[in-house]
Amino acid sequence: MELGIGIGWRPEIADEVEALTGIDWVEAVAENLCDGHLPDSLVRLRKRGVRVVPHGVALGLGGADRPDPVRLASLAARAELLGTPLVTEHIAFVRAGGPLTASPRLEAGHLLPVPRTWDALDVLCENVRIAQDSLPVPLALENIAALITWPGEELTEGQFLAELVERTGVRLLIDVANLHTNHVNLGQDPAKALDELPVEAIAYVHVAGGVERNGVWHDTHAHPVTAPVLQVLAELRSRVDPPGVLLERDDAFPPAGELAGELDAIRATLRKAAPPAPAEGPRPAVRSEGPPPAAPVPAGTRDRTAVAQTALLSALVAGTPAPEGFDHRRLRVQSRALAAKRADVVAKVAPELPEILGDGYRAAFLAYAGGRPMSGGYRRDALDFAEHVLVAGGPADPAARRRLTYWWQDRSGARPPRRGTRLVRAARAALVGK
Numbered sequence: 037m038e039l040g041i042g043i044g045w046r047p048e049i050a051d052e053v054e055a056l057t058g059i060d061w062v063e064a065v066a067e068n069l070c071d072g073h074l075p076d077s078l079v080r081l082r083k084r085g086v087r088v089v090p091h092g093v094a095l096g097l098g099g100a101d102r103p104d105p106v107r108l109a110s111l112a113a114r115a116e117l118l119g120t121p122l123v124t125e126h127i128a129f130v131r132a133g134g135p136l137t138a139s140p141r142l143e144a145g146h147l148l149p150v151p152r153t154w155d156a157l158d159v160l161c162e163n164v165r166i167a168q169d170s171l172p173v174p175l176a177l178e179n180i181a182a183l184i185t186w187p188g189e190e191l192t193e194g195q196f197l198a199e200l201v202e203r204t205g206v207r208l209l210i211d212v213a214n215l216h217t218n219h220v221n222l223g224q225d226p227a228k229a230l231d232e233l234p235v236e237a238i239a240y241v242h243v244a245g246g247v248e249r250n251g252v253w254h255d256t257h258a259h260p261v262t263a264p265v266l267q268v269l270a271e272l273r274s275r276v277d278p279p280g281v282l283l284e285r286d287d288a289f290p291p292a293g294e295l296a297g298e299l300d301a302i303r304a305t306l307r308k309a310a311p312p313a314p315a316e317g318p319r320p321a322v323r324s325e326g327p328p329p330a331a332p333v334p335a336g337t338r339d340r341t342a343v344a345q346t347a348l349l350s351a352l353v354a355g356t357p358a359p360e361g362f363d364h365r366r367l368r369v370q371s372r373a374l375a376a377k378r379a380d381v382v383a384k385v386a387p388e389l390p391e392i393l394g395d396g397y398r399a400a401f402l403a404y405a406g407g408r409p410m411s412g413g414y415r416r417d418a419l420d421f422a423e424h425v426l427v428a429g430g431p432a433d434p435a436a437r438r439r440l441t442y443w444w445q446d447r448s449g450a451r452p453p454r455r456g457t458r459l460v461r462a463a464r465a466a467l468v469g470k
Contacts, residue, residue, distance in 0.1 A: 042282040054080060087120065100132070115173050129349075155340060177200070195232055220248065221252055235275045274309050
């Protein structure tokens with residue numbers, strides 16, 4: 037299935053994407069699309085013959101729990117609505133806690149790495165098979181960027197991906213920017229990863245920008261694509277001709293001319309890279325007869341995975357002690373990055389909050405988030421933050437306080453909770469922190 041050159045469609049740049057020439061397809065975040073209704077821009081693109089691929093971010097297939105049937109049904113519905121040839125997701129966990137650990141559910145609001153261990157692979161493969169059985173089209177999974185690595189890993193990234201493909205027949209979405217990120221942050225060689233993974237299983241490739249601060253590469257999707265990322269793309273192209281390559285941009289959107297320039301740089305890199313050498317023999321990445329029969333996940337594997345992931349996520353978002361073996365400095369960097377992203381996304385889904393609170397919004401939100409892990413998504417987080425500010429007696433300006441009260445009432449109820457409710461919520465928060 038040939039896709040060609042594409043770009044990530046976002047509402048903020050819908051007009052610019054429609055105006056770009058030479059775009060064969062676009063990718064849209066699945067969770068940002070409504071069931072049964074497409075934005076007009078995507079409707080027009082589809083009428084022009086531009087394919088639209090839904091890209092999921094919330095399944096958490098690397099998590100200890102089996103995939104949520106409601107989320108899977110929603111992703112399947114979007115695939116049907118778009119008439120897409122495939123759907124994509126990530127090799128990551130995004131939440132932890134809950135019944136397997138008898139602890140409160142925690143949401144990361146971000147893609148976090150799974151340990152490259154046989155236990156984690158067993159859980160991931162079963163979750164992938166469940167997802168494949170629920171989707172009307174093939175599934176491709178993306179490697180993620182990481183600031184931290186798990187202690188005691190048993191496989192390299194390439195080996196882990198190769199085993200995943202061998203066991204499940206899933207396709208791969210290789211993000212070359214993420215390979216570069218893991219090179220800078222974790223010392224992992226992109227060329228070695230490309231040598232080890234089954235490149236014939238690649239469905240398409242992501243290219244994105246980032247920035248380095250204090251020796252740490254942040255995969256921001258808000259900066260221009262750098263030369264080292266394009267070099268990793270060239271390394272990949274020297275091994276295989278990918279069916280599709282897509283430019284991602286999620287924030288700080290540049291003018292259309294700059295987007296076009298980055299797409300031109302991607303095309304030039306693909307042209308200049310040496311074509312892959314002829315293979316000495318067939319090396320099928322996905323068995324034509326399908327993957328081997330699934331083996332059940334060994335007893336206790338999900339429980340062990342759940343405990344480990346909950347301990348890590350709790351350290352990152354609730355301030356609990358760091359699990360043994362992790363780099364404490366990197367955990368602090370990741371924790372600050374999660375809090376900053378949480379503040380940024382809440383400001384996007386509820387732009388009235390920074391408008392009402394002004395320059396004090398960010399400091400107030402980070403202080404709030406420090407002891408209150410997210411448990412119900414960003415929109416719920418925005419309501420809880422506004423409630424917290426009101427209960428604490430803020431904002432100091434009476435006019436701002438009235439505006440915030442009206443905003444909260446419009447979305448949550450008649451008035452902020454009474455003292456008894458506040459005490460119960462405080463008790464729950466204290467339990468999370470233990």
